[in-house]
Amino acid sequence: MKLVIDIQREPSKDGVVLAKLVGRLDANTSPEFNERLEALPRDFTEIWADLSQLEYLSSAGLRAVLVAKKWADKENFRFVILNPKEEVNEVFSMTGFNRFVEIVHTDKEKEDGVADDSLGGFYPLSPIQRWIMDTHFQKANSTMMNEGGLAKLDDSIDMERLAGALNDTLAAHDIFRCRILFHPETGEISQRFDGTLSKVRIESLSEAEFEKRKLELKKPYQIIDRPLFHIYLIIAPSGKYLYVDFYHVIMDGVATALLFFREVDNRYLGKPVKQPGYAYADYIKDIYAKPKNEAGAAYWRNMLADFDESKHLPPSDKDEGSWNFNAHFATLQNIKKDFFRETNFPEHTFLLGAMMLAIAKSTGSSSTIMSYVHNGRTTRAEMRLMGLMLTQIPVRYDFDKDISVGEFLEDLKQRVAEGFQYRDSLDTVYNEGLEDDCATFILQKGNIMGNVSGEIPLCGTVATIQELPQNKASAVENSLDIHVVCEDDGTYRLKLEYDASRYSEGMMSRFAEFVDEMIKGLQENDKPVLELLS
Numbered sequence: 174m175k176l177v178i179d180i181q182r183e184p185s186k187d188g189v190v191l192a193k194l195v196g197r198l199d200a201n202t203s204p205e206f207n208e209r210l211e212a213l214p215r216d217f218t219e220i221w222a223d224l225s226q227l228e229y230l231s232s233a234g235l236r237a238v239l240v241a242k243k244w245a246d247k248e249n250f251r252f253v254i255l256n257p258k259e260e261v262n263e264v265f266s267m268t269g270f271n272r273f274v275e276i277v278h279t280d281k282e283k284e285d286g287v288a289d290d291s292l293g294g295f296y297p298l299s300p301i302q303r304w305i306m307d308t309h310f311q312k313a314n315s316t317m318m319n320e321g322g323l324a325k326l327d328d329s330i331d332m333e334r335l336a337g338a339l340n341d342t343l344a345a346h347d348i349f350r351c352r353i354l355f356h357p358e359t360g361e362i363s364q365r366f367d368g369t370l371s372k373v374r375i376e377s378l379s380e381a382e383f384e385k386r387k388l389e390l391k392k393p394y395q396i397i398d399r400p401l402f403h404i405y406l407i408i409a410p411s412g413k414y415l416y417v418d419f420y421h422v423i424m425d426g427v428a429t430a431l432l433f434f435r436e437v438d439n440r441y442l443g444k445p446v447k448q449p450g451y452a453y454a455d456y457i458k459d460i461y462a463k464p465k466n467e468a469g470a471a472y473w474r475n476m477l478a479d480f481d482e483s484k485h486l487p488p489s490d491k492d493e494g495s496w497n498f499n500a501h502f503a504t505l506q507n508i509k510k511d512f513f514r515e516t517n518f519p520e521h522t523f524l525l526g527a528m529m530l531a532i533a534k535s536t537g538s539s540s541t542i543m544s545y546v547h548n549g550r551t552t553r554a555e556m557r558l559m560g561l562m563l564t565q566i567p568v569r570y571d572f573d574k575d576i577s578v579g580e581f582l583e584d585l586k587q588r589v590a591e592g593f594q595y596r597d598s599l600d601t602v603y604n605e606g607l608e609d610d611c612a613t614f615i616l617q618k619g620n621i622m623g624n625v626s627g628e629i630p631l632c633g634t635v636a637t638i639q640e641l642p643q644n645k646a647s648a649v650e651n652s653l654d655i656h657v658v659c660e661d662d663g664t665y666r667l668k669l670e671y672d673a674s675r676y677s678e679g680m681m682s683r684f685a686e687f688v689d690e691m692i693k694g695l696q697e698n699d700k701p702v703l704e705l706l707s
Contacts, residue, residue, distance in 0.1 A: 176202035178209050188218035191255075195226040198234030206237050211244060220245060221277075225256040230264050242274055253277055266371050278367050295356050295363040296457045300600035301549075301563050302422050306353075306362065306396075307603075309421075319394070320429055321403075321418030323387065327634035330413055331441075332375045335632060336406055338440035339373045342433065343404075345446075348453040348560040351423050353396045366454045368400065375406045383409040387640065394420045415636065425563045426617060427548045432559050434631065441632040453560040460597065469598025476569045477542065477607040484538040486612055486652055487684050489675045499673035501681035502666065507693040510663035520659075521547065521616050522586045527695055528614045528655050529570055529585075531687040534706055540571045544608050546615040551593065564599070566592040567608045572706060579698035612653040652676075655688075 176196040183189040190213065198206060210220065222241070224230075230238075238254070245252035254276045257265065265271045298306065309318045326335075343349045352368040355361070378386060390403060401420040407413070419429060439446050513520050529541040549555070549562035568588055576584070602608055627638040652675055656668040667688060669681045694705040 176205065178206060180209060180213070182217075183221065186219075190217045190220045191223055192220060193223040193226070197229040197231075198227055198237060199229065199231040200233035203233050203237030207240050207244070210241055215248060217250065219251040219253065221253045221255045223255045224261055225258065227258060227261055230261045235264065235268060235270060238270065238274060251275075255279065262369065263372065266369050271369055276369070294365050294367060295354070296365065296454060297361065297363055297461055298422075299457055299460055299561070300603050301565065302364075302561060303362075303600070304565070304603040305421050305561075318421035319418050320421050320424055320426070321416070322638055323390070323414060323416045323640045324629060324631070324636040325639050326413040326415055326631070326636050328413065329634060330632060332406055332408065332413060334441055335415070335437075336373050336375055338437045338632075339404060339406070341440050342436045343370055343373070345436075345448055346453070346559040348423050348428075349402060351401055351453070352398050353401070353422070354398055364457075366452070368398075371400070373404050373406055375408060377408045380410050383407060383411075383414075390416060390418065396420065396422075414639070415631075421561065423561055424559075425548065425561045427550065428559050428561065432557070434629070438630075438632055447557075449554060449557040449559075451554040451558055453558060456555070456558060456560070456562075463597055466595065466598045469595035470601040472595050473567065473598060473602045473607060474605075477567055477602070477611075480542050480608075480610065482610060482652070484536055484540065485532065485542045486610070487532060487535040487676070487680065490677050490680045491673075491675055493674040495674060497673040499671055499678070499681075501669040501671065501678060501685060503669075503682075503685040503689075505657070505665040505667055505689055505692060507689050507696075508665050510659060510665075512696065518582045518586065521545075522582060522589060523695060524616055524657050524692075525568065525589070525614055526582055526585050527688055527691040528612075529568070530572075530691040530695070530702070530705055531684060532612060533572055534687045534691065535684055539573050540569065542567065542569045542611055544568070544611045544613040545589065545592075546613060547593075549596075564593075564596050565602075565608070565613070566596065566599070567602060567611060568592060572702060576702055577698060578695050578700045578702060578705075581702045582695065610652060612655060614655045615657070617656060617658045 176194060176198060179193040179195070181191060183191045192206075192210065194206065196202070213220075220241075222238070242252050252275065254265070254274055256278060257276065262271075262276070265274070265276060305318060347366040350366050350368040350370060352365050354363055354365060356363040386405070386407070390405075394401065401423045403416060403418045405414075405416040407416065417429075417433075424433070436446055438444075513523070516523070525545055529543060532541045532543065533539070545566050545568050547564045547566060549564035550558070555562060566589070568585075570581075570585060570588065628635050629638065630636075652672045654670040656670065658666045658668065660666060667685055669685065671681055691705060694700060
């Protein structure tokens with residue numbers, strides 16, 4: 174196939190010449206490409222080389238692109254590579270050309286619904302994305318926001334097929350092309366969804382090289398204009414391995430465990446994959462398309478105005494200065510997953526109620542204020558959307574009425590729903606630090622990377638978790654984070670992450686007992702709530 178070069182003015186953009194290349198750019202055809210460009214009259218400011226139909230790019234073709242770029246720089250023209258096909262784009266990535274030649278993917282943006290001229294391709298961070306990033310900046314050299322781990326694969330795994338499943342999944346969602354950048358006009362930290370995707374490839378490493386790679390993977394992300402995930406397929410003498418890690422700004426636990434790995438599974442096993450018709454860029458755009466809700470800002474300020482550690486956190490039994498991380502684990506004895514098949518109350522409402530009662534019980538206070546971390550997916554489109562959707566909603570309850578357990582849970586469900594009505598105003602909470610000291614409740618459906626035994630189902634086999642990022646030891650300095658994990662066998666496990674300079678292990682053990690006691694009490698619909706607190 175020869176090269177066809179069609180050069181014409183771009184009617185929709187003043188001063189832009191579009192050079193469309195069809196066929197092959199190689200040793201035989203590249204001289205014509207450079208000659209045609211240099212013969213153009215100098216009455217334009219930009220030249221765009223459309224490579225959407227270029228089938229092949231040789232080393233001579235690369236040189237021709239470099240010559241064209243140098244010529245454009247000398248003539249003070251902007252030179253842009255437009256919409257290279259995947260195979261050609263891989264050549265640019267592999268050789269590093271994408272570092273000094275501007276590459277624009279408008280075709281991919283249109284396909285995914287990402288392009289938005291009003292935003293210039295830049296999108297603001299969502300409130301929770303900004304909160305996560307600002308929190309990470311407090312310990313910028315930590316891996317506190319790394320989400321993932323290293324798994325040893327079953328020997329029967331077809332590594333080539335798994336690589337294909339991973340690459341197809343990454344290519345299907347705009348969130349994996351996310352890049353964090355400073356907006357060129359405002360200077361605000363922003364995001365784009367047009368970054369280059371490098372393919373996951375299989376690497377064969379010696380054990381020494383493998384150990385060295387594991388050390389490299391424990392480093393924090395470089396976040397400005399860099400990929401925000403690491404995925405490696407490794408064959409070492411000790412076995413086959415998969416390393417998957419996402420920067421928390423782009424992915425949450427639901428996206429990782431329930432969406433990403435499920436899609437990889439389906440692609441590997443040849444099952445159909447239904448793609449959402451909603452891109453993450455659309456989700457961000459929708460957030461900021463709504464007018465600012467001043468009523469929501471007032472709602473959150475009013476709720477959190479009188480937060481008091483002595484009333485709204487378990488009482489401290491230590492005072493040892495600086496924050497120090499520790500964790501307490503317990504299996505909840507008084508609840509099984511089967512219980513929720515027989516009750517009208519959602520699992521998260523019931524367990525949130527138990528945590529709020531446990532705090533009130535431990536403090537002797539008549540009110541509780543805490544943060545509730547929800548997966549944020551409330552619409553059908555959001556349920557299948559890959560990306561960070563978490564919502565952290567403050568909830569307050571005053572135990573000043575003589576009501577039954579059933580009435581309390583119904584009331585709490587309405588409080589949570591009310592909070593979701595104002596979730597678009599949560600930037601007020603995050604920006605003003607209104608809930609920084611609150612205890613936090615998080616319900617998880619199994620671990621992001623494996624169950625208690627460290628195993629995850631993968632591609633019809635079972636993979637074994639080898640290592641996780643060291644994020645817990647450097648986590649955000651909260652006084653108390655309450656995690657409840659629903660395991661695959663229907664049991665519930667309690668994990669209390671706490672400030673060991675404030676609480677002893679014994680205090681956390683007693684608080685865990687209060688949680689189990691409140692869970693048992695909440696299973697009696699007619700029981701007075703005040704009786705649970707007495």
